[in-house]
Amino acid sequence: MLRSLISAVTVQGTPSLPNISVTNFFNLTNAIGGPTAGSNFYTLRDTFNYTRGHHSLKFGGEEMLQKDVQDTLLNNYGTYSFNGTATANSAANPKVAGNALADFLLGIPSAITQDAPIRALTNSWFTSVFAQDDYRIFSRLTLNLGLRWDIQTPPTDPQDREGTYIAAVQSTVNPSAPVGQLFPGDDGITRGIVPVRYHHFSPRLGLAWDPFGDGKTSVRAAFGVFYGSLSGNNWNQPSNFEPFATRLTFTNTGAGKFGTGGTLSDPYRGLAGGNPFPYQGAYTPGGGILGIDTGFQWPYTYQMNFTVQRQLTNDLSVSVGYVGSLAHDLPFAQDVNYPLITTAPVPSTGNVQQRRPNSGFGQVLLVQSNQTASYHAMQLTVTKRMSHHLLFNAFYTFSKNLNGLELDNNQTQGGAQNMLALSEEKGRADIDQRHAFSFSAVWQPQFSYWGNGVAKVVLNGWSISPIVRYHSGVPFTVLDGVDANLDGAGGDRANIVGDPLSGTCPNGAGVGTPSCWFNIAAFARNPVVTGSPVDGNSARNLLDQPGFKTVDLAIFRDFRISERYALQFRMDGTNTFNMVNLNPPAATAPASLASPGTFGTISSAGSMRQLQLGLRFSF
Numbered sequence: 001m002l003r004s005l006i007s008a009v010t011v012q013g014t015p016s017l018p019n020i021s022v023t024n025f026f027n028l029t030n031a032i033g034g035p036t037a038g039s040n041f042y043t044l045r046d047t048f049n050y051t052r053g054h055h056s057l058k059f060g061g062e063e064m065l066q067k068d069v070q071d072t073l074l075n076n077y078g079t080y081s082f083n084g085t086a087t088a089n090s091a092a093n094p095k096v097a098g099n100a101l102a103d104f105l106l107g108i109p110s111a112i113t114q115d116a117p118i119r120a121l122t123n124s125w126f127t128s129v130f131a132q133d134d135y136r137i138f139s140r141l142t143l144n145l146g147l148r149w150d151i152q153t154p155p156t157d158p159q160d161r162e163g164t165y166i167a168a169v170q171s172t173v174n175p176s177a178p179v180g181q182l183f184p185g186d187d188g189i190t191r192g193i194v195p196v197r198y199h200h201f202s203p204r205l206g207l208a209w210d211p212f213g214d215g216k217t218s219v220r221a222a223f224g225v226f227y228g229s230l231s232g233n234n235w236n237q238p239s240n241f242e243p244f245a246t247r248l249t250f251t252n253t254g255a256g257k258f259g260t261g262g263t264l265s266d267p268y269r270g271l272a273g274g275n276p277f278p279y280q281g282a283y284t285p286g287g288g289i290l291g292i293d294t295g296f297q298w299p300y301t302y303q304m305n306f307t308v309q310r311q312l313t314n315d316l317s318v319s320v321g322y323v324g325s326l327a328h329d330l331p332f333a334q335d336v337n338y339p340l341i342t343t344a345p346v347p348s349t350g351n352v353q354q355r356r357p358n359s360g361f362g363q364v365l366l367v368q369s370n371q372t373a374s375y376h377a378m379q380l381t382v383t384k385r386m387s388h389h390l391l392f393n394a395f396y397t398f399s400k401n402l403n404g405l406e407l408d409n410n411q412t413q414g415g416a417q418n419m420l421a422l423s424e425e426k427g428r429a430d431i432d433q434r435h436a437f438s439f440s441a442v443w444q445p446q447f448s449y450w451g452n453g454v455a456k457v458v459l460n461g462w463s464i465s466p467i468v469r470y471h472s473g474v475p476f477t478v479l480d481g482v483d484a485n486l487d488g489a490g491g492d493r494a495n496i497v498g499d500p501l502s503g504t505c506p507n508g509a510g511v512g513t514p515s516c517w518f519n520i521a522a523f524a525r526n527p528v529v530t531g532s533p534v535d536g537n538s539a540r541n542l543l544d545q546p547g548f549k550t551v552d553l554a555i556f557r558d559f560r561i562s563e564r565y566a567l568q569f570r571m572d573g574t575n576t577f578n579m580v581n582l583n584p585p586a587a588t589a590p591a592s593l594a595s596p597g598t599f600g601t602i603s604s605a606g607s608m609r610q611l612q613l614g615l616r617f618s619f
Helices: 102-106 453-459
Strands: 019-022 026-028 036-052 057-072 081-084 110-113 118-138 141-152 203-207 219-228 245-250 289-292 300-311 316-337 366-389 390-403 435-443 463-471 549-562 566-574 612-619
Touching: 019 102, 118 366, 245 289
Parallel strands: 019 081, 289 366
Antiparallel strands: 019 026, 036 057, 057 118, 081 110, 110 245, 118 141, 141 203, 203 219, 219 300, 300 316, 316 366, 366 390, 390 435, 435 463, 463 549, 549 566, 566 612
């Protein structure tokens, strides 16, 4: 803990090690703590089936109460980011390159974030009813017709620790709150922030068709609308912020001899109002909040598929299909108090707070339903049932996954390069993999071995089970490395000035090799220039990481000792053939290609071969 290293940090709640991120060098991470996190569900449901003629009808409904508990400490021990800002070039010294490790050794973080703990509680009711008809038009064609109606009440906190934000409106429930933050009980603000949405009707349509009537070919298609639900873990996010808790984030362009900002030894140095911990519900100048937009709509998805399946032999079948998904109204927390480009003060990394429209707050994250995503895929499957001592399954997917901004592996706070220009974020999803292949098999060889009884006893009876996997690399973004758009947040992207997939790197290596995964000369860093904020023009998730390939193998055999006892010997191998799977390259642009550092290079790989021998006795 920093406290034990003579730091002035104050940790509220159970202390733990801090998170320290040093760009291009290392990350010392620690998971959030907390003894309780989960939900209790109380459910009543029933269904009714009725068959008449060509119709098979089904009706049903469900009533459920979800009581969600999130008792966590968040990052109460503090997070410290070092990205080279403190030692970076400036207008006065344009030839001085920043170094994140040097910043760390000086103890000068570019940004500090610390939370106070909270025990978040939410309750929500779910009501669902549906009707479905499997209508067999004739023997070779069946339609599936359905309609579903879902109602979820907006999750509520028993202590009303929720909120929203409406610019220039003062709360009457909490008059001490800065202008803009509103709470349940304020004019027009309900306990759930948004009204109950009653329009969630979801039609479903499907068909199954045997075009030739021989029972060997099937054509299946389906389309449906699916409304998502809201988890308490998403809806209770306002309780993690002021005035219920606090997540204080402040940026720093220098400390010590470079200025008066926070350091590892004194994180609150220069902070207006001094040390804000332990937090007692007061508002800290520059503190951030999160609210739910009063116009929030539940997310919904159009899902569709079309598949043709054919049985080729008694034990071999193949299918090819299309799967698509179009998601709408996905939630994202946009900073609606984003620092503006002003003439006074002239924009710089040191006056971010002064340029926010509402100086009473830092970030004002408003969860809105304003995002979309799409997924389209061709899926090919070949299946062989066990015969002639062999079975296997093979799958191949060719897909494309896009979204409006970073939504994967995040609840609502994926971030953006510029919160006022979200259109710049459209691109490939973080989990987009164009090609994916998987093959699994079980082979139980049985041979006569020319009548040699000993050979048959020793060599027969074994099972050999390989699993072969391959997928192309997921995408990554080339970062700028400094806060060139002067918004006080990370995530700035580099400028693209050439073709990153062609040519050679300055070190002479060809593109696509570990020492030159992409042409680093195709990118340039936007420097930090006071008065001239600029966004990077390269796309999010522009390039691909290396792909992944492996063969896992299991070889085993059961030796029957008696009717009750058996001994199994097995050997398991992961990445059995020791294939090299490269990790992502360093993707933060340097100040100058004359000193590229590790930019564009891959210096590590995934796990290599692991073998395991086992013996199991069954009785």
